[in-house]
Amino acid sequence: MSVEHVKLEVKDLVIGYGDRVVLQNLNFHVSRGEIFCIMGGSGCGKSTLLKHIIGLYPPKSGDILFSGRSIVNATPEERRAIMRGFGVTYQGGALFGSMTVAENVALPLTEYTGKSKAEIAEIVREKLKLVDLDGFGSYMPSELSGGMCKRAGLARALALNPDLLFFDEPSAGLDPITSAGLDRLILSLRDQFNSTIIVVTHELDSVFSIADRVIMLDKGTKSIVADGDPRDLLKNSTSEWVRCFLDRDGLKRQ
Amino acid sequence: MNGNTDKKIHDFFDGVGTSVLDPVLFIGAVSRQLPSLFRRRGLRKRELFYYLDLCGAKSIPVVTLICFLMGAVLGIQAALQMRKVGTEIFVVDLVGFSVLKEFGPLMVAMISTGRAASAFAAEIGTMKVNEEISALETLGISPAAYLVLPKLLAMLVAMPLLTVIGDVTGIIGGMLVGLSVNIPLQAYWTRTVTVLDSITFLLGVGKTLVFAALITMAGCYCGFKASCDAQGVGRGATSAVVLSIFLVVVADAIITLLYSFIGY
Numbered sequence: 001m002s003v004e005h006v007k008l009e010v011k012d013l014v015i016g017y018g019d020r021v022v023l024q025n026l027n028f029h030v031s032r033g034e035i036f037c038i039m040g041g042s043g044c045g046k047s048t049l050l051k052h053i054i055g056l057y058p059p060k061s062g063d064i065l066f067s068g069r070s071i072v073n074a075t076p077e078e079r080r081a082i083m084r085g086f087g088v089t090y091q092g093g094a095l096f097g098s099m100t101v102a103e104n105v106a107l108p109l110t111e112y113t114g115k116s117k118a119e120i121a122e123i124v125r126e127k128l129k130l131v132d133l134d135g136f137g138s139y140m141p142s143e144l145s146g147g148m149c150k151r152a153g154l155a156r157a158l159a160l161n162p163d164l165l166f167f168d169e170p171s172a173g174l175d176p177i178t179s180a181g182l183d184r185l186i187l188s189l190r191d192q193f194n195s196t197i198i199v200v201t202h203e204l205d206s207v208f209s210i211a212d213r214v215i216m217l218d219k220g221t222k223s224i225v226a227d228g229d230p231r232d233l234l235k236n237s238t239s240e241w242v243r244c245f246l247d248r249d250g251l252k253r254q
Numbered sequence: 255m256n257g258n259t260d261k262k263i264h265d266f267f268d269g270v271g272t273s274v275l276d277p278v279l280f281i282g283a284v285s286r287q288l289p290s291l292f293r294r295r296g297l298r299k300r301e302l303f304y305y306l307d308l309c310g311a312k313s314i315p316v317v318t319l320i321c322f323l324m325g326a327v328l329g330i331q332a333a334l335q336m337r338k339v340g341t342e343i344f345v346v347d348l349v350g351f352s353v354l355k356e357f358g359p360l361m362v363a364m365i366s367t368g369r370a371a372s373a374f375a376a377e378i379g380t381m382k383v384n385e386e387i388s389a390l391e392t393l394g395i396s397p398a399a400y401l402v403l404p405k406l407l408a409m410l411v412a413m414p415l416l417t418v419i420g421d422v423t424g425i426i427g428g429m430l431v432g433l434s435v436n437i438p439l440q441a442y443w444t445r446t447v448t449v450l451d452s453i454t455f456l457l458g459v460g461k462t463l464v465f466a467a468l469i470t471m472a473g474c475y476c477g478f479k480a481s482c483d484a485q486g487v488g489r490g491a492t493s494a495v496v497l498s499i500f501l502v503v504v505a506d507a508i509i510t511l512l513y514s515f516i517g518y
Contacts, residue, residue, distance in 0.1 A: 054392055080394040087392075094389035097381075098304075108393050153389075 004160030007196040013062035040217035086164040087157025095141035100139030127155040147178040169204040287399035309370045310412030318420025321420035325427025333435040346445040349428030358421040363465040367498040371473035375494035379487035385390035409466035468501040
């Protein structure tokens with residue numbers, strides 16, 4: 001894999017809180033334009049890994065590189081510059097409750113671009129349309145459903161046209177139809193904009209719908225136990241645990 | 255010494271170190287963002303006006319009432335003692351100096367602690383639970399600049415103004431009590447403007463700038479340190495109030511001591 005095709009590279013990463021190690025010996029890379037899923041059982045450290053990758057917490061050791069630039073060894077200013085290059089969608093949307101949906105989406109634009117109010121309003125309208133929330137700009141986050149909050153959060157994450165997107169449990173708490181709609185949206189983002197997308201999930205339906213590649217984390221060994229195409233892993237993984245995990249509703253999907 | 259005792263000692267000093275270092279790092283992080291106020295969009299007017307309303311305008315009725323009553327209570331207590339020696343006129347001096355130098359700034363600080371420090375901690379704690387703080391960070395926006403500076407600025411403007419209102423209403427409270435001990439309003443006012451000088455008034459108001467900074471920093475710090483659950487937010491708000499009161503009283507003692515060196 002040539003360096004220019006690697007969007008994210010994780011090297012010998014060890015993460016945890018205080019004295020506790022959550023995950024160790026993590027090595028993987030994500031290629032440009034790939035939809036990459038981080039899977040594992042509840043409490044195995046999926047969201048913790050995501051928070052470390054996006055620079056919210058410092059790792060215990062190891063390195064995380066975005067297009068070759070280390071976020072671990074970056075100065076606070078450099079880290080912020082790297083962070084501005086990606087969009088993150090949180091489990092609950094993480095919309096700012098004191099702002100309308102449109103103001104939430106406009107925030108990164110007003111912070112980092114010199115665009116006029118009219119230009120920003122146009123971009124906000126476009127992003128809200130992209131996530132199927134056209135006409136909801138004046139709503140407060142408290143007036144939206146869970147799925148709408150997530151889509152509004154995605155619109156905000158897309159505001160600066162990042163080429164790397166992170167989703168933390170996008171399907172959590174959503175009904176199957178809304179969840180499938182979100183999966184289609186993720187696929188269309190990759191197809192339309194060639195975005196690199198990293199999704200933390202344990203929803204198998206989503207994984208088999210969208211993932212080009214998955215890594216599976218194991219709570220026991222605190223490390224990656226499988227890395228590859230989910231369909232290949234389901235059929236050919238040497239680990240019985242991995243096959244069992246992926247095969248819960250395997251017949252229905254195959 | 256066994257390993258268990260070693261660990262306990264290590265944990266104790268580790269805890270002490272963290273509880274001292276963390277607030278210092280927080281103050282440093284906020285201070286580092288102060289120059290951003292002078293950059294484009296650095297001053298967030300909408301947030302500033304929101305907090306001016308929350309901490310300033312909405313506090314006016316309670317500040318007015320409490321300072322009025324406090325002035326009246328001071329007047330009654332002073333009158334009871336002064337009457338014994340026939341020097342009721344000194345009620346004016348006692349009420350005036352006490353209100354301007356101590357009780358006005360302190361009462362406003364206590365009210366602001368209840369209103370602002372707890373509100374700041376609860377707001378930031380809830381934002382933390384909802385991952386809004388994480389969202390700010392991943393948008394490349396400093397939470398210290400975005401969340402703390404508008405609150406700090408609003409408090410630095412609101413508290414001195416509230417203190418002026420508190421001072422005036424406190425003196426009015428004393429003035430009404432003065433009537434009951436046969437000090438006419440005109441005489442009370444004349445004595446007040448004779449004995450109180452503008453420096454006494456300004457030094458009292460100046461104290462509140464320190465109080466405003468302490469209350470804001472304590473409230474925001476407790477919010478950022480709150481654990482990510484409903485109880486954590488509640489504990490954060492409580493800690494903010496307790497910490498703010500403690501810091502305000504300690505700061506008041508130090509400032510009073512410093513003022514005494516210059517004869518005030």
